Amino acid sequence: MEFTIGGQLRVRITPADVGKRVSVRRVCETAPQGATFTDTVGVLTSWDDGVLSITPKSGESVHIPESALVAGKVVPAAPARRRGPAASFEELAPVCARAWQPVESEPLGDWLLRAARGFTRRANSVLPLGDPGVPLDEALGHVRQWYGERDLPAYIQTATGAEGTQELLCAELEERGWRREVTAEVRTAGLAPIGDRDADASRVRLSRDLDETWLSRYQRFETPGPHVLAVLRGGPSVWFASVPGDSPEAAPAAIGRCVVDGRWAGFMAVEVDPAQRRRGLASAVMTALAGKALEEGASAAWLQVETDNEGARALYEGMGFAVHHLYHHFWPA
Structure with a gap:
């Protein structure tokens, strides 16, 4: 990761870059002896009161004081893909959703509330592909009520790590006390x-x-x-x-x-x-x-595998499946 211009480290991001994918280097006081800096790449989700919040593809925000920054820059919206079929998140996300169809559903703007009596979170969570059409807090209140009426926990499925994914929503959910419970990879390959x-x-x-x-x-x-x-x-x-x-x-x-x-x-x-x-x-x-x-x-293949399933991930890697993006399930802790 290169930050230097003429041999000097520079911070080239500002609060105006909120919503963009950035790469930053900061002083790390807890690093092992001899390691002074640590790097973070993700979407800049806020910059308030002297603190930056960056959401990497892991879905969990990192908070960095301005005073710790030594370098920073805006980087491309998604890393270049080296293998696997070309696909946008906007194309692939509905395809994955149609493979786990719920028993009942209800739209909320561009969100879709899904339920299937608790069988698989993928059919019992909100699919937020756009704007809910109401302020976020009102949307979250409706989500809690809708799932509560069905005696189900309220989950929202978000995605990170590709162009058009939902790092901003992840950060907003975290700010409101929602927590990640599951993280999985969506992988793609030629069929x-x-x-x-x-x-x-x-x-x-x-x-x-x-x-x-x-x-x-x-x-x-x-x-x-x-x-x-x-x-x-x-x-x-x-x-x-x-x-x-x-x-x-x-x-x-x-x-x-x-x-x-x-x-x-x-x-x-x-x-x-x-x-x-x-x-x-x-x-x-x-x-x-x-x-x-x-x-x-x-002509193209996809699958989903949880990040802690090392055996399955190794199998799919050997079959040519590459990570396209990650998805997470948030719930109101």
Whole structure:
């Protein structure tokens, strides 16, 4: 990260740059011996009373006194992408949302309130793709009331780390006492290389619907009621994959779900029997699903993986998936 001009560090940002992506260097009094400075890159979300607030892609704001600044500059709105299909956040966010359709929803301006009796936060949170049409505090009050009437916690799903994402909203939520509970990556890749992988997809069974056997491997709920089935079956074009277990009565050795939506194929619910991991079953499931998506005309792939799931992140990295942006769920602590 280069800040020097003629060998000198300079602060080239002002309060007028709030809302822009910046890179700053500051004195770090708590740094290890020999390390004097630390760098922060993110969106400048406020500059008040001598303190800067910067929200990096992690979604958690960093507060920096002006007196600690030694350098700063405005940087491009998003880092250059080196691999994966070109896609804007405005294109990809609705595609991801359509793969986890709620049982009921209600618009609030450009926000969408979604509920599915608590099954998966992605179908039980606000999708804030624009202006709510009312002042933020009024919108948040309506959100709390709407979810409270359904005996659900009020979550708002935000995104960071790409052009057009919601670092400003993250900072405003933090200022009002909302806290992050989950952070996950949205990763993208070309679809054809996944379909062409040297994986044994011959054991994989594909279906337009799921059954009790498939559900026995997908244990992300207490009781698979109608709301769970509605969410899993929802989407523009849905496929389910399974690798049979050792007996007809056994749970599948592996499962997966794919939602095809225009040029995009979303992969989710990829789970493998712990006793059969590291045998290529996850790759086989995704290869088989990718083949179906290619037949339907898709060319790009996406998936979501929580940042603390190191094993899955390593698998997807090896399959060519690169991070596009991060998303977070905030709730009023």
